[in-house]
Amino acid sequence: MKKLINDPRRVVADSARGFGLAHSGLVRVNEDPLYIVRAAGVTPGKVGLVSGGGSGHEPLHAGFVGPGMLDAAVPGAMFSSPPPMPILEATRAVDGGAGVVHLIKNYTGDVLNFEAAAELAEAEGIDTRSVLIADDVALEHAAGMTGRRGVAGALLVEKIAGAAAEAGEGLDTVARIARYVAGQVRSMGVALRAPTVPHAGRPSFDLGEDEVEIGIGIHGEPGRERVRLGTAAEITQRLIVPVISDLNLRNGEEALLLVNGMGGTPLSELYVLYAEARDLLDRRGIRVIRSLVGNFVTSLEMQGASISVLRMSETLTRLWDAPVDTVSLRSPLR
């Protein structure tokens, strides 16, 4: 394993410390228990927005803490949900009296730990709402199953819910908007090469020299199928067709298109995918009115990418365009 780290068990802590030092004008890092809040402190009367989950997906979520987006991020160990206590403390830290919304990617660990934290917060009198993000169409819905994973769509939910909270919307409204966005975004990813989790010391899975995993998760969990690596056009087709058909996106509708790198893919390749995705949507009469391309929801140094499509409306567009000032997303977004 080759990594620029001091010790596999200290990566998350060391990294958070660097993050806090580098961006002290914008964020404050609480080292124990570990969470990140805005440097400006809590905004009285504003609904607090907390997200979190396993580390290894940077800049998610810490890179999105700041005016117009999250109030706090709670990073767990690498690829492992944080326990309830730091979530609870972050929730306390950002409660400005208007309650706190938890934005949770749908993984058993995240769900259970946030659930426990929310119970404790409620017991202390902090009003909380939970919003599940489950945008990954690689998996089928089915009653009683763990269900779809939360992947790159999380970023869009955080941005738009953040704008609503910043605009002074109440707890239920912010939660409702977040849920609405979560319901209007779908994603699917592909992996070309596995990441290596520091404490595991070797790649999370093995892929043949010409194999790719379609429908990969952001922890290297497998997806729909392994196929031969095709052209960018072929891969894009495999990713985006299930996305738009699951969304039931039709001719004439407006959409936001997000091409997200998994960490180890050159930016140039993401733009190649973007061009292909754009062509495909154009041909179907779907109007891409907003775009985002970059490494936002990553899986360490995994080589691969995901494509997300969010059905837009006037309200969502307005909230998307609202000012945001975080380390990794800054307006104007265009």
Place this chain on the structure above:
Amino acid sequence: MKKLINDPRRVVADSARGFGLAHSGLVRVNEDPLYIVRAAGVTPGKVGLVSGGGSGHEPLHAGFVGPGMLDAAVPGAMFSSPPPMPILEATRAVDGGAGVVHLIKNYTGDVLNFEAAAELAEAEGIDTRSVLIADDVALEHAAGMTGRRGVAGALLVEKIAGAAAEAGEGLDTVARIARYVAGQVRSMGVALRAPTVPHAGRPSFDLGEDEVEIGIGIHGEPGRERVRLGTAAEITQRLIVPVISDLNLRNGEEALLLVNGMGGTPLSELYVLYAEARDLLDRRGIRVIRSLVGNFVTSLEMQGASISVLRMSETLTRLWDAPVDTVSLRSPLR
């Protein structure tokens, strides 16, 4: 070779097309010959700033086209300088009557092609100035040699010269400021794993499972030495000590610290390096007043990073803090 591309020879063109589609509010892509300019068009009376070089270093330079930074970027083939013609056409496109500054990373190919383009531009009556960026301390200076490479320091020169041009400074002043910044920044990089150039089809160099190349260039050119991979603290020490001693940076001075990813390194590791670099500078009494951490000057999917230090002054700080609005760098920078 595993890449999300359609054809090794079309990557640069496909990618530029995607870039133009994704960011049409900010940039315009001229496809043949290939160059990227601001969507808003030329600013009459403003000094034009053009940079360029081989592709594969994204977001450099196209990601830095926009108000407060570059007027045009000219991407060559992968790792190959563009020929004179696109440079000439970009120069024409951004000349607002006040002349054009070429910001050139010091590689023989870039130097020769920009030189030829400048001769042609001058022949057409466009006043040009050339600024060489040669910030890589991995190599020693020596008379008559090709000399040091331009690496991540390019980003800082582009930002600060861009602010000066935007502020309405004249051609010679912008060139002088750019040269001044180029003279005050030093960098050094490390590679853990080689990139694969699409047309080459296999990794640019081979490194053993516990070897790293200290002093790597951004095209996978080798550097000072191969050593065993150590801790982040050890690597940081090896990178930053030559940087500050070459800069002759002393106790009490102010600096900007840039930790730059080479494309295939998780952001979390860049922040681990940042924390180590910050500690080391702190111990030496060097005050880091501005910081930047991210993948800015990359080498495709190379795993590795570089550390750059820029000696700051009041003027540089003011220009650094000036507004910038590009795809990959947006103010406020903090």
Place this chain on the structure above:
Amino acid sequence: MSEQRLTAVWVQDWMERAHAVFAAERVALIELDRAIGDGDHGENMDRGMTAVAKRLAADAETSQETPTPAALLKTVATTVMANVGGAAGPLFGTAFLRAAKATDSVSAPDGELDGHAVATALEAALGGLQSRGKAEVGEKTMVDAWAPAAQAAREAAEAGGDATAVLAAAAHAAEEGADATVPMIATKGRASYLGPRSAGYRDPGAVSTVLLLRTATEAALE
């Protein structure tokens, strides 16, 4: 009818053994989780049990009076909850918490545990983790080890087994339960993402359950 009763020393001994076993099995559990999950289960459990051992040792140093098993189990629960993370943290944490609560009400006046109390504790643990995780038997999770373990424990207690015998029966049943997860297709947890491809591997959480019950038995045998 046995007179054997489990004391606080048993919990301490159990947790020291568990600490050692999870350190030793860390990589094996990572490998199991790597096959059908995200490869962190061994790391999570090792981190958690290290914290537990440290916490119990520190408490033992400072506290004057002998604690009850229930009090110690509650400390284990909160430490697991706070340090394991992932899915396993709140699940095992809740299991320990409910076990602590249950033993509090069914144990002897001095807090010591007989076979019946152990069976009750295991049933409560199962109930706790099912109320959190919503998994039924057959979904390829730790429930597939805990459920037969709780049932075997109750049967052993009914048959008059002492605490050690009850734990041994539970550990044995858990082992069979863990083995039975191999052909299952996961419908809960991270392995469910694999669908049919999840078949062919033992569930890591079920294996950790076996390790917990086995070390509990060994500690009781002392």
Place this chain on the structure above:
Amino acid sequence: MSEQRLTAVWVQDWMERAHAVFAAERVALIELDRAIGDGDHGENMDRGMTAVAKRLAADAETSQETPTPAALLKTVATTVMANVGGAAGPLFGTAFLRAAKATDSVSAPDGELDGHAVATALEAALGGLQSRGKAEVGEKTMVDAWAPAAQAAREAAEAGGDATAVLAAAAHAAEEGADATVPMIATKGRASYLGPRSAGYRDPGAVSTVLLLRTATEAALE
């Protein structure tokens, strides 16, 4: 004294051969450049010579009158300059440009080239690329092939060799010059970054020079 004169057909034939050879040697040149540079030299030259061949073929289709060799060499120069990129583009481009200019003034009234004219062209090419690249002999660049080539060409011409003989002498000397780059430590171009580690490899640009002169000779032999 030979009467042989090189015409525009020679330039066309030369460039077709060069196109084929650089396509065939593309990977080998990439490998050479990979060892001490950035691995694109074969790609650059292949792209450039493909463009040249295409351009000359297109021009031949459309133009009515027979061009002079100098005119064709100028087209080669601008096409190389515009399509090769990297360091090699402006260097070879300038070399062709200066060669074109030189032949324009020294060739026969019909524009055809004898041995002396060829030697003059090669000297001009060398001058051009040295004025651009500022490299001297011994710095491990294409100059180490061009310089002996130009000198051998002049000697052959003085000795009364015809154009083919002059080119053959140049190609032979270039080959020795390219081989001589092996032990050199580069001080110009990308290989200079390697310092002492650049020793042990042939310079890719010098090898390309050999390929150009060799195909020029073959075309002249026809």
